[in-house]
Amino acid sequence: MTPEAIPFLPRGVRTHFDAVRNTPVLLGPERVLMLDQIGDAVLKEVDGESSLDAISARLAAAYDAPQADIVEDVCEYLEDLVNKGLVGLRHD
Structure with missing residues (x-):
């Protein structure tokens, strides 16, 4: 997963x-x-x-945090959702 994805x-x-x-939920099939x-x-x-x-x-x-820390966490979280089929990735 790259930052450009x-x-x-x-x-x-x-x-x-x-x-x-x-609570908020993510609904999938x-x-x-x-x-x-x-x-x-x-x-x-997203x-x-x-x-x-x-x-x-x-x-x-928004959260006054270092972007380097945030990008790592975001990638890890979204990668898990990609593996579950709940998020897709495009590489333009």
């Missing part, structure tokens, strides 16, 4: 706020993944146009 939510996958559980505050913040930045580097820069600015 562009993450996107594949067809049939979306974020949603589950009012019953009072036949599965629901409850999101914590960090996962929700990362996925809100727009299918922004690179991992751009997403990390915005999160670093």
